[in-house]
Amino acid sequence: xxxxxxxxxxxxxxxxxxxxxxxxxxxxxxxxxxELKEFLxxxxxxxxxxxxxxxxxxxxxxxxxFGMTNAITANTSLPYGxxxxxxxxxxxxxxxxxxxxxxGSLLYLMxxxxxxxxxxxxxLSQFSANPSKEHxxxxxxxxxxxxxxxxxxxxFDGNTNEGLSAHSDSDWAADINNxxxxxxxxxxxxxxxxSWLL
Numbered sequence: 001x002x003x004x005x006x007x008x009x010x011x012x013x014x015x016x017x018x019x020x021x022x023x024x025x026x027x028x029x030x031x032x033x034x035e036l037k038e039f040l041x042x043x044x045x046x047x048x049x050x051x052x053x054x055x056x057x058x059x060x061x062x063x064x065x066f067g068m069t070n071a072i073t074a075n076t077s078l079p080y081g082x083x084x085x086x087x088x089x090x091x092x093x094x095x096x097x098x099x100x101x102x103x104g105s106l107l108y109l110m111x112x113x114x115x116x117x118x119x120x121x122x123x124l125s126q127f128s129a130n131p132s133k134e135h136x137x138x139x140x141x142x143x144x145x146x147x148x149x150x151x152x153x154x155x156f157d158g159n160t161n162e163g164l165s166a167h168s169d170s171d172w173a174a175d176i177n178n179x180x181x182x183x184x185x186x187x188x189x190x191x192x193x194x195s196w197l198l
Contacts, residue, residue: 050156050157062109063146077117077141087131117145
């Protein structure tokens with residue numbers, strides 16, 4: 001896998017992996033940092049036949065940045081029954097900047113190792129052009145949930161021999177602001193998510 005100038009080589013044949021890595025390094029100027037332990041802020045650990053991913057270090061920085069390190073934790077990513085409503089007053093430039101910063105940080109966590117916050121983050125990101133103070137407080141509520149779940153990891157179980165499975169659903173025009181439908185899907189491999197969207 002390659003992302004700009006970061007690359008990782010993986011496989012169940014160590015000899016072949018080393019051979020391909022050596023060939024790659026013969027073409028491109030790069031450094032071999034050894035066994036992959038971190039990639040794009042995601043920590044990678046192996047335990048037996050399991051691969052474990054987390055973003056705890058990045059999450060800790062996010063909570064600290066937005067003053068949520070010692071926040072009272074929440075059991076859900078959004079309060080039960082909460083439905084955000086569009087803000088129609090003039091935009092507040094300071095609030096807009098803060099809101100986009102927190103949503104951007106939450107999006108990176110969501111795309112990396114926290115599919116559990118996907119619905120909440122995508123829902124609130126729809127109001128990034130003109131957020132209200134209430135939207136910002138709900139974004140901080142997601143941080144409260146993350147403060148209580150920062151030890152969550154994604155575990156790929158190599159013992160399962162389970163192939164790729166896909167699931168999707170739609171809520172059929174449930175958005176109260178524009179009557180749009182929201183469709184979501186996720187793909188699993190080795191009992192863990194590999195792709196998801198809402």
